[in-house]
Amino acid sequence: xxxxxxxxxxxxxxxxxxxxxxxxxxxxxxxxxxxxxxxxxxxxxxxxxxxxxxxxxxxxxxxxxxxxxxxxxxxxxxxxxxxxxxxxxxxxxxxxxxxxxxxxxxxxxxxxxxxxxxxxxxxxxxxxxxxxxxxxxxxxxxxxxxxxxxxxxxxxxxxxxxxxxxxxxxxxxxxxxxxxxxxxxxxxxxxxxxxxxxxxxxxxxxxxxxxxxxxxxxxxxxxxxxxxxxxxxxxxxxxxxxxxxxxxxxxxxxxxxxxxxxxxxxxxxxxxxxxxxxxxxxxxxxxxxxxxxxxxxxxxxxxxxxxxxxxxxxxxxxxxxxxxxxxxxxxxxxxxxxxxxxxxxxxxxxxxxxxxxxxxxxxxxx
Amino acid sequence: xxxxxxxxxxxxxxxxxxxxxxxxxxxxxxxxxxxxxxxxxxxxxxxxxxxxxxxxxxxxxxxxxxxxxxxxxxxxxxxxxxxxxxxxxxxxxxxxxxxxxxxxxxxxxxxxxxxxxxxxxxxxxxxxxxxxxxxxxxxxxxxxxxxxxxxxxxxxxxxxxxxxxxxxxxxxxxxxxxxxxxxxxxxxxxxxxxxxxxxxxxxxxxxxxxxxxxxxxxxxxxxxxxxxxxxxxxxxxxxxxxxxxxxxxxxxxxxxxxxxxxxxxxxxxxxxxxxxxxxxxxxxxxxxxxxxxxxxxxxxxxxxxxxxxxxxxxxxxxxxxxxxxxxxxxxxxxxxxxxxxxxxxxxxxxxxxxxxxxxxxxxxxx
Numbered sequence: 001x002x003x004x005x006x007x008x009x010x011x012x013x014x015x016x017x018x019x020x021x022x023x024x025x026x027x028x029x030x031x032x033x034x035x036x037x038x039x040x041x042x043x044x045x046x047x048x049x050x051x052x053x054x055x056x057x058x059x060x061x062x063x064x065x066x067x068x069x070x071x072x073x074x075x076x077x078x079x080x081x082x083x084x085x086x087x088x089x090x091x092x093x094x095x096x097x098x099x100x101x102x103x104x105x106x107x108x109x110x111x112x113x114x115x116x117x118x119x120x121x122x123x124x125x126x127x128x129x130x131x132x133x134x135x136x137x138x139x140x141x142x143x144x145x146x147x148x149x150x151x152x153x154x155x156x157x158x159x160x161x162x163x164x165x166x167x168x169x170x171x172x173x174x175x176x177x178x179x180x181x182x183x184x185x186x187x188x189x190x191x192x193x194x195x196x197x198x199x200x201x202x203x204x205x206x207x208x209x210x211x212x213x214x215x216x217x218x219x220x221x222x223x224x225x226x227x228x229x230x231x232x233x234x235x236x237x238x239x240x241x242x243x244x245x246x247x248x249x250x251x252x253x254x255x256x257x258x259x260x261x262x263x264x265x266x267x268x269x270x271x272x273x274x275x276x277x278x279x280x281x282x283x284x285x286x287x288x289x290x291x292x293x294x295x296x297x298x299x300x301x302x303x304x305x306x307x308x309x310x311x312x313x314x315x316x317x318x319x320x321x322x323x324x325x326x327x328x329x330x331x332x333x334x335x336x337x338x339x340x341x342x343x344x345x346x347x348x349x350x351x352x353x354x355x356x357x358x359x360x361x362x363x364x365x366x
Numbered sequence: 367x368x369x370x371x372x373x374x375x376x377x378x379x380x381x382x383x384x385x386x387x388x389x390x391x392x393x394x395x396x397x398x399x400x401x402x403x404x405x406x407x408x409x410x411x412x413x414x415x416x417x418x419x420x421x422x423x424x425x426x427x428x429x430x431x432x433x434x435x436x437x438x439x440x441x442x443x444x445x446x447x448x449x450x451x452x453x454x455x456x457x458x459x460x461x462x463x464x465x466x467x468x469x470x471x472x473x474x475x476x477x478x479x480x481x482x483x484x485x486x487x488x489x490x491x492x493x494x495x496x497x498x499x500x501x502x503x504x505x506x507x508x509x510x511x512x513x514x515x516x517x518x519x520x521x522x523x524x525x526x527x528x529x530x531x532x533x534x535x536x537x538x539x540x541x542x543x544x545x546x547x548x549x550x551x552x553x554x555x556x557x558x559x560x561x562x563x564x565x566x567x568x569x570x571x572x573x574x575x576x577x578x579x580x581x582x583x584x585x586x587x588x589x590x591x592x593x594x595x596x597x598x599x600x601x602x603x604x605x606x607x608x609x610x611x612x613x614x615x616x617x618x619x620x621x622x623x624x625x626x627x628x629x630x631x632x633x634x635x636x637x638x639x640x641x642x643x644x645x646x647x648x649x650x651x652x653x654x655x656x657x658x659x660x661x662x663x664x665x666x667x668x669x670x671x672x673x674x675x676x677x678x679x680x681x682x683x684x685x686x687x688x689x690x691x692x693x694x695x696x697x698x699x700x701x702x703x704x705x706x707x708x709x710x711x712x713x714x715x716x717x718x719x720x721x722x723x724x725x726x727x728x729x730x731x732x
Contacts, residue, residue, distance in 0.1 A: 078444040081520075082513070089515040089686060117483070120510060120521040121601075144486060147448070149455040154447075155486040156522065235487075320455065 002216070004224055006139065007231040008159060015139060015163040015223045019212055022102075022127055022166040023052040025059035031125055031161040032057065032098045037064040038088050040111035041102040044071040045129055048172050053102055053127065064100075065091040069110070073260040076110050076145040076152075084114045095119050098161070104130035104177075105137035105264065109152070112143030116158035126163040130173055131181025131215075132265050134165040135188070135222035140230040140240075146259060150320060151251055157235055165223070167215045175208075179301045180265025182207060183246075185218050186296055187272060188225045191245050194338030196221050201292070204299050242340040245332040246271030249306070249355070252317035256309045269302035270358060278354035279333040282346055289337050305358045314355050315348075368582070370590055372505065373597040374525060381505060381529040381589045385578055388468075388493050388532040389418040391425035397491055397527040398423065398464045403430040404454050406477035407468040410437040411495055414538050419468055419493065430466070431457040435476070439626040442476050442511040442518075450480045461485050464527065470496035470543075471503035471630065475518070478509030482524035492529040496539055497547025497581075498631050500531040501554070501588035506596040506606075512625060516686060517617055523601055531589070533581045541574075545667045546631025548573060549612075551584050552662055553638060554591045557611050560704030562587050567658070570665050608706040611698040612637030615672070615721070618683035622675045635668035636724060644720035645699040648712055655703050671724045680721050681714075 001018030016027055028037075037057050041050055046068050057064045067087050069075045088097065101111035101124055108126055115124035126138035144155020170178065185207075189197030199217075200207075206214035226243065233240040250271030253262060276293040279285035294304050306314075318329045328344040329351070335341055367384030382393055394403075403423050407416055412434045423430045433453050435441045454463065467477035467490055474492055481490035492504035510521020536544065551573075555563030565583075566573075572580035592609065599606040616637030619628060642659045645651035660670050672680075684695045694710040695717070701707055 078448055082444055085513050085520055086515055089513065089519060092686065117510075117520050117522055119519060120508065120523055142486065144483075147451050147455065149452055153455060153485060154451055154483050156483055157486055320458065 002220055004220070004227060006159070006227040008234055011159045013160055013162050015165060015227065017134075017165045017167065017216060017220050017223065019168045019216070020166060022049060022129075022164055022169060023056050024164075025056040027162070027164050028056055028062070028100075028125065029060040031123070032060055032062045035062060036093055036097045037062045037100055038067060038091070038093055038097055039064050039100045039102055040067045040069065040084060040107060040114065042069050042071045042075065042107055045103040045107065049102060049129060049169060053100065057100070065093065069107075073106055073146070076106055078145065080110060081114055081117070081145065084111075085118055088118060093118070093122075095122055097122050099124035100127060101125070101138075101160075102127045102129065103133070104128065105133045108133050108138050109143050109155070110145060112141075112158055112160065113145055113155050116143055116156035121158070123161045124158070126160045128163065128165055129169040131170055131178055131219070132184055134167070134170075134219045135181060136184040136226065138163045138165065139223055139226045141234065151254060151259060159234075163223075165219055167212055167219060170215060171210060175301075177263065178208070178210070180263040180269075182300045183265035183269040183272070183297070183302055185222050186300065187243070187245050187268065188222045190272065190293065190334060190337060191242050191332070191340040192225045192229070192338065193221070194336070196225070197296075197337050201296055204296065208300065241330070241342045242332050245334070245340055246275050248318050248329060248331050249274040249314070252314045253306055253309070255317050256313050257307055262303070262307070266303050269297045269300070270304065270306045273297060273304045274306065274354050274358045275332060276334055277357040278331060278346065278350055279335070281350040281353050282333060282343070285334050285336070289334070292337065305360055306355065308360050311352050311355050315351070368586055370586070370593060372525070372593040374600055377525045379526055379528050381531060381593065383500075383531045383533065383582060383586050383589065385534045385582070386532060388415060388495075388530055388535060389422050390530075391422040393528070393530050394422055394428070394466075394491065395426040397489070398426055398428045401428065402459055402463045403428045403466055404433060404457070404459055404463055405430050405466045405468055406433045406435065406450060406473060406480065408435050408437045408441065408473055411469040411473065415468060415495060415535060419466065423466070431459065435473075439472055439512070442472055444511065446476060447480055447483070447511065450477075451484055454484060459484070459488075461488055463488050465490035466493060467491070467504075467526075468493045468495065469499070470494065471499045474499050474504050475509050475521070476511060478507075478524055478526065479511055479521055482509055482522035487524070489527045490524070492526045494529065494531055495535040497536055497544055497585070498550055500533070500536075500585045501547060502550040502592065504529045504531065505589055505592045507600065517620055517625060529589075531585055533578055533585060536581060537576060541667075543629065544574070544576070546629040548666045549631035549635040549638070549663070549668055551588050552666065553609070553611050553634065554588045556638065556659065556700060556703060557608050557698070557706040558591045558595070558704065559587070560702070562591070563662075563703050567662055570662065574666070607696070607708045608698050611700070611706055612641050614684055614695065614697050615640040615680070618680045619672055619675070621683050622679050623673055628669070628673070632669050635663045635666070636670065636672045639663060639670045640672065640720050640724045641698060642700055643723040644697060644712065644716055645701070647716040647719050648699060648709070651700050651702070655700070658703065671726055672721065674726050677718050677721050677725075681717070
């Protein structure tokens with residue numbers, strides 16, 4: 001196991017990365033001792049991992065209530081929060097109760113937000129069981145649910161007490177979800193670390209095959225990179241926005257198709273290719289770099305083009321995205337492989353051309 | 367106008383107390399300049415004050431969306447949050463939008479919580495229009511909604527950018543609501559300031575008659591006292607809990623009758639008398655002090671006994687209150703008029719006796 005710290009003063013917390021560690025009582029004990037716990041998980045994750053976490057908490061001497069919600073993005077809604085709060089109140093969970101978020105990105109967002117608002121806030125521990133959650137969503141304190149008008153439009157910044165990322169849990173992950181998680185890993189290289197991008201080019205097959213050593217390195221390096229950014233800009237008033245590479249386009253894809261049709265990582269992958277094409281058209285990135293982004297995403301089995309949505313629909317959806325400010329659409333662009341910038345002054349022509357360059361033939365003809 | 371500051375480091379904010387100031391554009395301008403605003407109010411307050419705030423924001427050069435929710439405690443629920451978020455999204459409110467909470471305690475709690483969770487948090491300004499909100503709920507950053515299983519069980523600590531307390535707004539307040547607000551004013555004297563309690567004994571008639579000078583003093587002194595406590599213990603891990611005098615009993619009354627049957631201040635008034643009786647039985651307070659609490663509440667036209675709820679129901683409701691910890695009921699007790707303490711070790715006999723001492727004759731016989 002290796003550990004690193006997200007440096008946020010009084011709200012600093014450790015990220016533990018290892019194999020088999022979600023059953024390690026000693027990782028929970030410092031955070032839950034003398035308290036109650038509420039494990040929030042879903043119907044797919046519970047049969048795989050709940051018993052091991054239950055036993056670990058029992059070893060740590062902590063009574064735990066278990067709340068299992070339905071699987072999928074659509075569980076990030078008011079009704080599920082109401083169910084969680086109701087169950088915790090019925091179980092007499094007090095303000096010292098620690099929420100354990102056991103699952104992927106959806107569970108981390110939902111359970112973290114439930115923790116943020118239960119009795120005006122209780123602490124929580126992230127136990128991410130998907131690659132996406134381990135490399136991205138469990139780190140940094142973003143929590144929330146969706147609104148009919150947009151994804152993650154309701155939420156809070158609420159940092160966990162700890163993140164326990166067990167790469168052994170990835171052995172049960174469907175191949176499609178592993179690939180979706182790799183999209184965020186690739187994003188970290190593209191945005192922040194050229195050497196890591198090159199490492200990914202060299203080690204992609206190992207990652208796809210579930211090689212534990214390769215996964216450990218990918219998770220650790222992703223968490224290190226993200227932790228540095230979060231420590232410098234917790235609330236995304238500046239630098240942190242670069243982590244949204246591909247997300248302006250990606251959220252439009254997810255919203256345009258309806259949440260859950262594409263996985264988040266799939267939408268981000270297509271969005272990163274679009275952002276690269278946009279960077280090319282803005283004169284920031286050269287064609288060979290764009291080709292490397294496309295090639296790595298394609299080798300990872302990720303989409304390199306968007307769905308058949310009209311260009312006008314993309315523009316409409318991106319204007320309402322919460323990264324939009326005073327009506328302007330903000331994009332993360334690449335100035336090189338490993339270096340990103342945020343821009344809100346890009347020509348509409350370039351944006352449209354970037355979308356068209358990544359559209360399926362039928363839509364490009366529209 | 368007089369102003370004071372809630373000292374919370376980077377989150378410090380001013381409280382302005384004056385007459386006619388809710389129409390003063392210069393008080394809004396520093397907080398909204400270059401942004402959008404979303405005014406959240408209710409169907410009772412809107413006809414009285416919305417136009418003046420609208421004009422003030424226009425003078426400050428700020429486009430504002432207006433959201434009017436139904437009046438009453440029952441509006442503090444998920445569905446209203448969904449409505450607010452949906453309206454703000456439809457109006458393209460971004461992360462820089464400032465929410466203006468225009469109304470009483472319910473609007474402050476609801477709009478403040480909407481601000482806390484809209485796109486993971488936007489700033490807000492409190493414009494309290496009831497005495498209760500001016501002296502208590504608008505100060506200190508507690509926001510939230512109710513759950514079917516308990517009042518304020520869902521929420522956030524979210525400090526405003528400023529509080530604009532206009533005592534002229536109290537002229538339109540129903541007498542019953544003015545009296546309910548006085549309960550929290552009396553509470554501040556009882557908990558923190560013997561001299562202020564004596565000032566209230568001497569000036570109650572002026573306050574009840576709506577004397578503006580007396581109201582200014584009562585609001586200012588209450589805000590000063592509360593601001594000191596909040597500055598020392600923002601998240602209620604210690605000292606701040608003393609401000610909950612009467613609230614453990616009071617919440618049981620509100621929950622037992624159904625929210626909104628009694629006004630919050632009415633329940634707190636009866637709760638403060640119960641807490642005084644409990645303090646007496648715990649050997650902390652002498653009978654003459656209890657008599658003064660009863661007398662002042664009675665002169666203010668506030669209830670000095672609880673509703674006809676069985677004692678067992680009180681105990682059950684108080685155990686699920688969020689001030690309960692690991693199953694123990696926490697009470698704020700008085701050690702003198704002007705000095706309070708938090709205790710969770712009081713004998714059940716004393717608690718039952720305190721409830722009985724404040725029960726209507728029909729219930730006491732049960």
